[in-house]
Amino acid sequence: MRAYKVLESCKRDSTDLCEYMIRREIRVSGVSRERIIERFEKMLDTMEAAAKHALDAPLKSVSGITGGDAYRYNEYIKSRGSLMGDIPAAAIAYALSGAETNASMGRIVACPTAGSCGIVPAAILATARARNLPRETVIRALIVSGLVGLIIADNACLVGAEGGCQAECGSAAAMAAAAVCYMLGGDNDACFHAGAIAIKNVLGLVCDPVGGLVEIPCIKRNAGGVVNALTSADLALAGVKSYIPFDEVVDAMKSVGDALPAKLKETALGGLADTASGRELKNMVFGQD
Amino acid sequence: MSDYSLFDIVGPVMIGPSSSHTAGAARLGKTAARLVDGDIVEVKMILHGSFAATHKGHGTDKALLAGLMGLSPDDEGIKSAFEIAKKRGLQYSFTCEDSGRHHPNTVKFIIKTSPGETHEITGSSTGGGRIIISTVDGLELNFTGERNMLVTRHKDTPGVISHITALLYEYRVNIGNMNVSRNRDDGIAGMYMETDNQLDTELIEKIRQVPGVLEARQLTALYDGGGV
Numbered sequence: 153m154r155a156y157k158v159l160e161s162c163k164r165d166s167t168d169l170c171e172y173m174i175r176r177e178i179r180v181s182g183v184s185r186e187r188i189i190e191r192f193e194k195m196l197d198t199m200e201a202a203a204k205h206a207l208d209a210p211l212k213s214v215s216g217i218t219g220g221d222a223y224r225y226n227e228y229i230k231s232r233g234s235l236m237g238d239i240p241a242a243a244i245a246y247a248l249s250g251a252e253t254n255a256s257m258g259r260i261v262a263c264p265t266a267g268s269c270g271i272v273p274a275a276i277l278a279t280a281r282a283r284n285l286p287r288e289t290v291i292r293a294l295i296v297s298g299l300v301g302l303i304i305a306d307n308a309c310l311v312g313a314e315g316g317c318q319a320e321c322g323s324a325a326a327m328a329a330a331a332v333c334y335m336l337g338g339d340n341d342a343c344f345h346a347g348a349i350a351i352k353n354v355l356g357l358v359c360d361p362v363g364g365l366v367e368i369p370c371i372k373r374n375a376g377g378v379v380n381a382l383t384s385a386d387l388a389l390a391g392v393k394s395y396i397p398f399d400e401v402v403d404a405m406k407s408v409g410d411a412l413p414a415k416l417k418e419t420a421l422g423g424l425a426d427t428a429s430g431r432e433l434k435n436m437v438f439g440q441d
Numbered sequence: 442m443s444d445y446s447l448f449d450i451v452g453p454v455m456i457g458p459s460s461s462h463t464a465g466a467a468r469l470g471k472t473a474a475r476l477v478d479g480d481i482v483e484v485k486m487i488l489h490g491s492f493a494a495t496h497k498g499h500g501t502d503k504a505l506l507a508g509l510m511g512l513s514p515d516d517e518g519i520k521s522a523f524e525i526a527k528k529r530g531l532q533y534s535f536t537c538e539d540s541g542r543h544h545p546n547t548v549k550f551i552i553k554t555s556p557g558e559t560h561e562i563t564g565s566s567t568g569g570g571r572i573i574i575s576t577v578d579g580l581e582l583n584f585t586g587e588r589n590m591l592v593t594r595h596k597d598t599p600g601v602i603s604h605i606t607a608l609l610y611e612y613r614v615n616i617g618n619m620n621v622s623r624n625r626d627d628g629i630a631g632m633y634m635e636t637d638n639q640l641d642t643e644l645i646e647k648i649r650q651v652p653g654v655l656e657a658r659q660l661t662a663l664y665d666g667g668g669v
């Protein structure tokens with residue numbers, strides 16, 4: 153699947169990205185529209201719970217090395233106000249909460265992966281809350297995020313072990329950017345510009361989790377990822393276009409991912425994982441090598 | 442045309458932190474438990490590759506055990522799997538082995554059931570929460586849990602299998618993968634057959650009545666696409 157083809161087909165049928173994706177899913181997996189929406193309802197419930205789960209009290213990860221930052225940040229914005237506007241501040245809190253819920257063995261929705269699970273829900277939920285958008289719009293936006301992720305999966309990949317973190321947190325940011333753009337009335341083209349910009353912002357980002365655990369730097373990359381998504385959506389809504397079209401950006405992500413050495417693809421042998429502090433933290437969890 | 446479903450991208454609903462090391466592990470445990478008959482009283486789990494290296498930090502051990510006790514990848518009970526096993530009196534142990542021959546995320550279950558049987562099941566987590574069961578009691582399989590499976594044990598004599606497949610044809614059930622094990626000294630063969638549709642109870646009852654069939658049961662598809 154390619155973005156340009158999706159756009160052509162939407163134009164021909166005068167339909168939008170969400171409707172395109174629902175029809176395609178019905179065709180491919182033979183499930184009914186109602187069943188698709190029902191499954192998204194269930195996933196949205198889980199996403200909402202995870203986005204708030206770590207806000208009211210510090211939540212530790214299972215390994216014990218991280219946690220409590222969602223709570224810390226949320227207290228800070230409540231008492232002092234964020235440097236940023238309401239939407240990015242809430243989105244950062246939600247993204248941290250989602251990622252910390254994941255690291256604490258709580259229930260989340262992989263979107264597209266568990267490591268990047270905070271980004272899409274945070275962007276969509278923070279925007280919907282601030283702009284009073286109905287739940288139906290939130291679900292439609294989630295479906296649009298799935299369409300963007302599917303195109304990336306088809307032409308590059310969505311996992312750190314294959315493509316680096318650009319493929320996880322970068323893809324999640326692209327999915328979220330397109331979804332937010334869609335929710336706020338951006339047209340089909342604008343949604344893909346938003347997605348393209350988000351990937352470009354983190355092209356080449358490596359996957360280097362300390363000790364191989366989905367915690368450092370993953371949790372904070374969810375916070376960075378959601379702001380990237382909102383920035384990209386904002387630009388696209390303003391009419392800013394990506395000079396490089398979405399499909400070509402995805403191809404670039406693929407070739408950059410292929411060129412990354414194995415030690416920067418989830419093996420925990422390079423990048424932050426291979427720093428003095430990274431190794432020390434690893435030893436705290438797994439004992440001395 | 443792409444093979445992906447929307448639910449491969451958004452989903453599954455799962456307990457963190459890793460789709461391959463936690464959700465996949467729970468699915469492996471659950472599938473292994475469904476493949477054996479009878480209550481599980483003891484299980485040894487031998488971890489390979491990256492399962493062995495990082496299972497502690499990813500809760501792989503808890504997820505495997507939780508799955509064996511029937512918990513799904515999205516069950517919050519996974520976190521307390523050790524306590525639940527203790528309460529149920531289920532004996533378990535983990536050992537790490539680096540054989541390097543298998544897929545990086547591989548586990549071998551050695552399962553003892555209350556009828557006193559021992560089963561060996563090997564499987565791998567292949568990413569995104571997907572799994573493959575590669576051997577059951579020495580028989581090589583390629584079972585993903587994404588489709589329905591018919592499991593039989595029958596006397597290793599001519600005609601039994603063709604009788605079963607004729608019944609499936611009669612009910613218009615399409616067969617996907619099929620594996621037969623006959624490496625038992627006791628003249629008993631096992632058959633594992635993936636089917637496109639779910640078999641109804643009447644058909645399963647008829648299969649049980651085929652001369653030579655000792656046991657027949659269906660494992661329904663564990664999940665459809667990503668959403669558990």
Ligand code: SF4
Pocket residue numbers: 267268311312313316317318320321358359360361365366367368369370373418
């Ligand atoms: S650093 Fe690696 S494990 Fe962590 S979120 Fe990024 S891709 Fe996933």
